[in-house]
Amino acid sequence: MMDTTTFSALAEPTRLRMVEILKDGPLSVGDIAERLELRQPQASKHLRVLLEAGLVEVEAAANRRNYRLRTEPLEAMDAWLEAYRKLWSERFDNLDDYLRKLQSKDNS
Amino acid sequence: MMDTTTFSALAEPTRLRMVEILKDGPLSVGDIAERLELRQPQASKHLRVLLEAGLVEVEAAANRRNYRLRTEPLEAMDAWLEAYRKLWSERFDNLDDYLRKLQSKDNS
DNA sequence: TAGGAATATTCCCGTCAAGGAATATTATAA
DNA sequence: TTATAATATTCCTTGACGGGAATATTCCTA
Numbered sequence: 001m002m003d004t005t006t007f008s009a010l011a012e013p014t015r016l017r018m019v020e021i022l023k024d025g026p027l028s029v030g031d032i033a034e035r036l037e038l039r040q041p042q043a044s045k046h047l048r049v050l051l052e053a054g055l056v057e058v059e060a061a062a063n064r065r066n067y068r069l070r071t072e073p074l075e076a077m078d079a080w081l082e083a084y085r086k087l088w089s090e091r092f093d094n095l096d097d098y099l100r101k102l103q104s105k106d107n108s
Numbered sequence: 109m110m111d112t113t114t115f116s117a118l119a120e121p122t123r124l125r126m127v128e129i130l131k132d133g134p135l136s137v138g139d140i141a142e143r144l145e146l147r148q149p150q151a152s153k154h155l156r157v158l159l160e161a162g163l164v165e166v167e168a169a170a171n172r173r174n175y176r177l178r179t180e181p182l183e184a185m186d187a188w189l190e191a192y193r194k195l196w197s198e199r200f201d202n203l204d205d206y207l208r209k210l211q212s213k214d215n216s
Numbered sequence: 217t218a219g220g221a222a223t224a225t226t227c228c229c230g231t232c233a234a235g236g237a238a239t240a241t242t243a244t245a246a
Numbered sequence: 247t248t249a250t251a252a253t254a255t256t257c258c259t260t261g262a263c264g265g266g267a268a269t270a271t272t273c274c275t276a
Contacts (some may be wrong), residue, residue, distance in 0.1 A: 007119040012264080013112050023192060029223055042265065044224055049263095063222050063273055071196040074189060081186050084131060088179040120234085137253055150235065152254055171243055171252050207226095218276090225270065232263080240255065246247085 002080040006073040009053035014038065015046050019055060021070060026059070074105035110188040114181040117161035122146065123154050127163060127177060134176035166201070 010016050017036055021027065027035075033043035047067055050056045055074075056067045118124050125144055129135065135143075141151035155175055158164045163182075165213045 002124060003157050004119050004124055007115045011112050011115040011119045014264095016110060016112055016115070023195070030221095039266080040223070041225080041267085046266080048224080060273090065223065069195070071192065074192050075196055077185070078189050078193065081182060081189070082166070084179065084182050085186065087131070087177070088183055122234095130255080138251095147236080148253070149237085150239090153234080156254080173253065219274105220276100221272100221274080223270100223272075225268105227268085228266090230263105230265090234259105234260105234261090236258085238255105238257085240253100242251100242253075244249100244251080246250100 001071075002076065005053045006055065006077060009049055009055055009073075012046065012049070014042075015050055018046060018050060022056065022067060022069040027065040028061075028064040028066050029063070032067065110184065111181075113161045113186060114163065117157055117163055117181075120154065120157070122150075123158055126154060126158060130164065130175060130177040134174040135167075136172040136174050138172070140175065 010019065013082060016030060021032065021035055029040060029043050029047065032038070032047070033040050036043070038046075047056065050067075051058065054070055054072060057070050059066045059068065117128065122144060126140060129140060129143055137148060137151050138156070140146070141148050144151070146154075155164065158175075159166065160176055162180060165178050167174045167176065174177065
């Protein structure tokens with residue numbers, strides 16, 4: 001059973017971009033706001049949602065607050081997806097079978 | 109760049125359950141409503157969202173409409189996750205390194 | 217301790233999504 | 247063609263969400 005909180009958090013385009021930006025390392029609120037061309041309050045608000053979803057963590061550094069990506073929810077998504085991967089690999093196998101049959105017909 | 113449509117669709121618990129139920133094969137609206145204890149209109153409405161998100165496809169069969177899971181959006185999620193997998197595998201590697209160092213210290 | 221930079225929070229407003237109930241639509245069978 | 251089963255759509259209401267603007271908070275530094 002997958003927690004929909006992660007999906008909710010990532011369903012907002014700005015927050016998805018935040019996650020993508022944070023992939024390369026922690027950033028302060030100001031940096032994030034600047035890169036995404038957001039006003040600071042909006043950045044803080046979206047970061048709060050990501051924080052409560054467990055997708056980021058904060059570390060206070062002097063005046064700044066550095067947000068770092070947390071991978072646990074993404075790992076959970078990855079694990080959730082596991083049950084579905086066989087669906088498209090099966091299809092691929094079927095196609096593979098089909099192509100093999102075609103080839104053996106060609107050779108006969 | 110990941111389309112947030114998939115996340116939006118899956119952010120709703122009922123729709124996520126629909127996807128999970130459809131993993132084992134196509135189902136009619138009535139079957140879905142029954143299994144999830146939904147009223148039929150709500151089932152239809154949620155299925156419409158999934159349909160527009162490309163997460164399901166419909167096939168009319170007599171009086172029924174059978175909804176089948178489509179894997180493309182899930183494959184896209186899987187591909188999107190790829191860029192993040194190294195984040196937790198790296199951590200694992202670091203832990204692995206750490207444990208190796210501990211062990212070599214023990215042996216000295 | 218006062219000032220200022222960085223960040224968080226609150227309030228307000230408009231929009232949108234979801235459920236309930238009723239109704240419309242489609243297709244089958246008699 | 248008509249009755250009925252299965253499904254879709256509409257209307258209504260309510261609550262949550264996101265942006266803007268203003269303000270509060272926190273922490274450093276002079």
